[in-house]
Amino acid sequence: xxxxxxxxxxxxxxxxxxxxxxxxxxxxxxxxxxxxxxxxxxxxxxxxxxxxxxxxxxxxxxxxxxxxxxxxxxxxxxxxxxxxxxxxxxxxxxxxxxxxxxxxxxxxxxxxxxxxxxxxxxxxxxxxxxxxxxxxxxxxxxxxxxxxxxxxxxxxx
Numbered sequence: 001x002x003x004x005x006x007x008x009x010x011x012x013x014x015x016x017x018x019x020x021x022x023x024x025x026x027x028x029x030x031x032x033x034x035x036x037x038x039x040x041x042x043x044x045x046x047x048x049x050x051x052x053x054x055x056x057x058x059x060x061x062x063x064x065x066x067x068x069x070x071x072x073x074x075x076x077x078x079x080x081x082x083x084x085x086x087x088x089x090x091x092x093x094x095x096x097x098x099x100x101x102x103x104x105x106x107x108x109x110x111x112x113x114x115x116x117x118x119x120x121x122x123x124x125x126x127x128x129x130x131x132x133x134x135x136x137x138x139x140x141x142x143x144x145x146x147x148x149x150x151x152x153x154x155x156x157x
Contacts, residue, residue: 028128029130029133030104030105030124030126030133033047033048033051033103033104034048034051034052038070039066039070039071040066040070040071040072040073042066043062043065043066043067043071043072043077044072044075044077045099046083046096046099047096047099047100047102047103048103049066050096050099050100050137050138050141050145051100051103051134051135051137051138051141052137053065053137054137054140054141054144055140055141055144055145055148056144058082058083059082059083062077062078062081062082063078063079066078083096084154084155087154087155087156088154088155088156089155089156089157090149090152090155090156090157091149091157092155093145093146093148093149093155094145094149095116096145097141097142097145097146098113098116098117099117100134100138100141100142101129101134101142102116102117102120102123103122104126104129104133104134104138105123105124105125105126105129106125106126106129107125107126107127107129108125
């Protein structure tokens with residue numbers, strides 16, 4: 001290693017690292033999942049909604065956030081509680097959390113989530129997925145969804 005530094009510092013030769021020491025380039029982040037999406041498209045999809053807005057904003061005022069001229073128009077979801085209009089199984093929080101990850105190309109190992117997302121036209125599995133790709137809102141919502149499930153908030157099972 002000292003020889004490499006010396007050669008680079010002196011500029012006398014081009015030195016290269018052995019293949020075992022070459023740094024692999026960082027994974028290229030996926031395209032922004034929110035890019036070019038209308039409010040209606042964001043609101044019609046829980047994964048996109050949870051990348052764009054904090055969970056608490058959606059839970060407190062889904063209709064105000066998502067319904068109207070620029071959003072969902074004459075959609076039954078605008079008259080219901082978000083995210084559930086009834087007591088859902090607690091695994092529904094897992095599905096919402098994994099929907100966020102799917103929008104960033106997470107490579108699911110669990111067959112339930114593989115089946116849930118593999119046929120979605122927007123899902124592009126990334127073997128190089130990196131959690132740092134998640135937006136701050138998405139990261140906060142992932143933690144919130146885990147906590148809601150752990151505390152059995154408005155869910156059963």
